Amino acid sequence: MGDTSILRPHSLAHVVFRTSNLPKMLGFWESFLGAECVFKSDAIAFLRYDEEHHRIAFIQEDSAGPRSATAAGLHHLAFSYPSLRALLYAYQERTKLGFEPAWCVNHGPTTSIYYKDPDGNAIETQVDNFETIEEANAFMTSDEFRQNPIGTDIDPRELLRQLESGASASALMTRVEIGSRHSVPAGI
Known part of the structure; x- marks a missing residue:
């Protein structure tokens, strides 16, 4: 479980994006998360969507380019929903706003819908498929997960x-086993 000699943080506070197009990124994320902007200038902006004073921030940097799919670094952010119904209703609402998924998959531990922001950053929206962490951990150490740690594509509609x-919901969140799969689709 790792080194327990260090005091672990109790939560992840926020994520900051560097962008050359602050207005476009801000508009996307406000709509995508139903977030509110708590501060904005020409150089920086802060959004919140829950009890934290800000969860997402943006720094305007004119020399920043879009994220390359082959760049090292952060692959995606993930946002959780309390139920499959909530995840799918959020999907439906986003579709009405013009947000189309880049990938939809049942990983096993989660059912997930991925999107891309205007700079090419990947965003996962998900629901946990198991009632307890013990059940999720058991699945993640199973032969099925070892054979396919990526998952099975799904159709949220x-x-x-x-x-x-x-x-x-529990039947729909049970992953359909498709055999070996060890890489995510290109561009995600």
Whole structure:
């Protein structure tokens, strides 16, 4: 479980993006998260969407370019929803606003819908598929997960249709096993 001799933080406070297009990024993230801007200048902006004073910030840097899919560094941010229904309703709302997913997948531990922001940063929206951390940990140490740590692609429209037709969320969150898969789609 790692070195327990260091005092661990109790939470992740915020993420800061460098961008050459502050207005576009700010508009995207405000809409995408339903966030409010708590401060904005020509050089920096701060957003919040929960109890924290800010979760996402942006620094205007004119020389910044879009994120390269092959660049080293942060791959994506992930935002959790309390239920499959909430994740799928958020998907539906985002679709109405013009946000189309880049990838939809049941990883096993989570059901996830990925998007891209205007600078090419990947954003995961997810719901935990297991009731307890112990169940999730057991799956992540299973042969099924070892064979396929990436997951099985899903269609959120179909999941929403099934959910609204009375299918159980737990049945819909059970990953369909497809065999070996060890890489995410290009561009994610």
